[in-house]
């Protein structure tokens with residue numbers, strides 16, 4: 171498949187489905203022979219952002235760093251997928267502006283009740299008990315995107331359905347393009 175550089179920027183609460191969908195879309199790109207890089211918040215915090223905490227300032231710094239790397243790669247034609255909570259609208263919009271064309275914000279939504287039930291990492295239980303401070307959605311803010319290109323409602327959709335929706339957007343907008351049959355002949 172032919173492709174352009176783009177940045178698929180996932181945002182949403184912990185356990186909403188950012189990593190799950192980032193990996194599904196990355197796999198689909200891989201199967202289609204498209205180069206790609208995933209910048210997952212959990213991984214980035216062990217290297218590029220090692221030592222940063224969860225104050226507003228540190229969270230913003232983390233997002234700016236991810237945005238910087240995404241810009242470098244995507245402007246050179248490499249599709250980038252980021253999966254960090256990115257709770258603050260202002261810094262997300264700053265990254266959007268820096269990256270420019272090809273920035274695709276994906277808001278991965280789930281009700282707080284659902285997330286507490288899923289509790290994928292066991293963090294909500296601890297946050298609700300007060301054992302973890304400044305936990306996004308429980309004791310720290312999450313500012314919803316107002317103009318996300320794609321909104322995923324994980325209370326209503328399964329993960330494969332959500333991944334398909336994102337893939338269809340990439341195809342419709344021409345970020346990935348099937349090679350003409352002739353080229354394969």
Ligand SMILES: Nc1ncnc2c1ncn2[C@@H]1O[C@H](COP(=O)(O)OP(=O)(O)OP(=O)(O)O)[C@@H](O)[C@H]1O
Pocket residue numbers: 182183184185186187188189190191212253254255288290291323324325327328329330332
């Ligand atoms: N439509 C959906 N899309 C993605 N995940 C879904 C969907 N429906 C249910 N899920 C489930 O929600 C969970 C999402 O977990 P995941 O680790 O991807 O969250 P996350 O947003 O990366 O969280 P964190 O910010 O803590 O890393 C998984 O268990 C996944 O199976």
Ligand SMILES: [Mg+2]
Pocket residue numbers: 188189190210212253
């Ligand atoms: Mg994750």
